Amino acid sequence: MVSTRNKFSSKFGFIAAAAGSAVGLGNIWKFPFEVGKNGGAAFLLLYLLFCFVLCYPLLITEIAIGRNAQKSPVGAFKAIHHPKWTFMGILGVLAGVLILSFYTIVTAWVFGYFVEMLLGNFRVGDQFSEFIQDIEMIGGYSLFILAVVAFIVSRGVTRGIEKASKILMPVLIFILFFLITYSLTLDNALEGIKFYLVPDFSRINVEVIYRALGQAFFSLSLGMGILITYGSYLKKKEDIVFSGAVITLADIAIAFLAGLMIFPIVFSQNLSTDGGAGLIFITMPGIFATMAPGWGIFIGSLFFLLLAFAAITSIISLLELPVSYLVDQHEIKRDNAVWIAAGIVFLLSIPSLLGSGYSAYFTQFITYYGSEVPIDFMTFLTDVSSNTLLPFVGLLTSLFTVYVWKRKKLFQELNHGSENFSSSWLSKYVGFCLQFIAPAVLAVTFVVTILEIFFGVQLFS
Ligand code: TRP
Numbered sequence: 001m002v003s004t005r006n007k008f009s010s011k012f013g014f015i016a017a018a019a020g021s022a023v024g025l026g027n028i029w030k031f032p033f034e035v036g037k038n039g040g041a042a043f044l045l046l047y048l049l050f051c052f053v054l055c056y057p058l059l060i061t062e063i064a065i066g067r068n069a070q071k072s073p074v075g076a077f078k079a080i081h082h083p084k085w086t087f088m089g090i091l092g093v094l095a096g097v098l099i100l101s102f103y104t105i106v107t108a109w110v111f112g113y114f115v116e117m118l119l120g121n122f123r124v125g126d127q128f129s130e131f132i133q134d135i136e137m138i139g140g141y142s143l144f145i146l147a148v149v150a151f152i153v154s155r156g157v158t159r160g161i162e163k164a165s166k167i168l169m170p171v172l173i174f175i176l177f178f179l180i181t182y183s184l185t186l187d188n189a190l191e192g193i194k195f196y197l198v199p200d201f202s203r204i205n206v207e208v209i210y211r212a213l214g215q216a217f218f219s220l221s222l223g224m225g226i227l228i229t230y231g232s233y234l235k236k237k238e239d240i241v242f243s244g245a246v247i248t249l250a251d252i253a254i255a256f257l258a259g260l261m262i263f264p265i266v267f268s269q270n271l272s273t274d275g276g277a278g279l280i281f282i283t284m285p286g287i288f289a290t291m292a293p294g295w296g297i298f299i300g301s302l303f304f305l306l307l308a309f310a311a312i313t314s315i316i317s318l319l320e321l322p323v324s325y326l327v328d329q330h331e332i333k334r335d336n337a338v339w340i341a342a343g344i345v346f347l348l349s350i351p352s353l354l355g356s357g358y359s360a361y362f363t364q365f366i367t368y369y370g371s372e373v374p375i376d377f378m379t380f381l382t383d384v385s386s387n388t389l390l391p392f393v394g395l396l397t398s399l400f401t402v403y404v405w406k407r408k409k410l411f412q413e414l415n416h417g418s419e420n421f422s423s424s425w426l427s428k429y430v431g432f433c434l435q436f437i438a439p440a441v442l443a444v445t446f447v448v449t450i451l452e453i454f455f456g457v458q459l460f461s
Pocket of ligand 1: 025314318
């Protein structure tokens with residue numbers, strides 16, 4: 001069957017779009033603060049382990065499912081096999097919309113900081129919490145961002161998604177390197193590096209494992225069907241095994257670099273590593289303020305601008321999911337689907353907007369069992385969507401591939417573009433991972449965390 005689906009125009013275009021989806025706030029905003037909150041190097045180590053051992057095989061599997069079915073997730077599971085499995089696609093769409101609802105708010109913070117920097121206002125330290133309570137401003141920014149993304153997504157795959165990613169990604173990497181060089185020269189930089197790179201294994205517990213796993217999924221845009229969708233736009237001659245490795249490595253590298261940039265700064269300014277969602281907003285302006293005035297404004301605004309761009313390429317992919325669902329399954333016109341999805345996301349983002357101090361109810365939304373500190377709506381949403389739903393869909397994907405679709409078909413699909421894959425050691429590992437490692441690790445983490453964190457059953461501590 002000759003497909004008429006819009007395709008990525010080149011291998012680089014696909015890699016840029018998929019890496020653009022993967023590299024985002026997850027790497028530069030979320031990763032450093034999760035490392036800071038969850039034990040430094042020990043968390044880093046777990047994260048790396050999950051990325052390589054577990055997530056890479058799942059990543060190429062998702063892409064292969066998409067290319068094979070030529071459909072976005074909900075349709076892909078239908079097309080490949082049992083309609084029963086479509087709920088997996090639906091779970092993915094749901095997770096995506098939930099993630100997007102807080103992701104746009106954080107992007108609005110980033111954008112707001114960009115504007116403040118341009119104006120020469122270094123909002124150092126505490127001013128962050130004041131800033132995010134200005135809900136009209138943040139709400140306005142988030143509306144603006146959604147409109148920009150909706151415009152890009154409505155232009156379609158090659159002209160919109162691919163083009164934006166190709167330009168923005170390389171510039172971001174350049175500025176990161178610049179800032180790392182700067183931060184390594186600060187006093188106390190070494191303390192930061194130690195915290196980041198020398199593991200203290202006593203910090204590892206169920207919650208840290210749970211968060212590291214969720215972070216690996218979130219950062220690689222895995223478990224939601226984004227990669228199924230992107231895979232469906234991929235030509236048969238492209239090498240999924242190789243592209244997948246590039247995407248994984250690029251994503252890990254950028255997260256790693258972001259940590260290398262942040263922790264020397266945290267220690268040189270005597271800040272707490274436990275800064276949570278505010279970490280980059282508290283640390284980075286402080287560093288820009290110490291540069292020569294013109295420079296500080298220049299580098300500072302560039303930093304937040306690029307972060308906003310990185311976020312936008314990720315939002316594009318997050319929005320593409322509900323859009324391709326509406327287009328493929330409900331035959332809604334692409335243009336209309338984009339605006340419907342963006343509108344829903346905006347409405348759903350309101351609790352996250354209010355939960356940053358403005359409304360006490362959403363700021364102290366829930367207190368987990370065994371903890372005294374209530375968490376805000378956004379953190380709760382991350383736990384539900386990224387830390388729980390994504391690995392759960394990942395678990396289902398591995399089971400689906402092994403028992404329903406069958407490994408042979410997966411390998412056949414991967415052989416297109418990577419001729420000898422099915423006879424390589426890597427294919428043996430991928431098969432083993434999908435059948436044993438992924439189900440075991442994901443199922444155990446899923447059950448244990450649900451019981452421990454959400455229901456207060458003490459299994460291990
Ligand atoms: N991976 C992106 C980041 O690190 C966020 C993201 C984009 C995402 N698309 C996704 C997360 C799909 C999970 C699923 O910022």
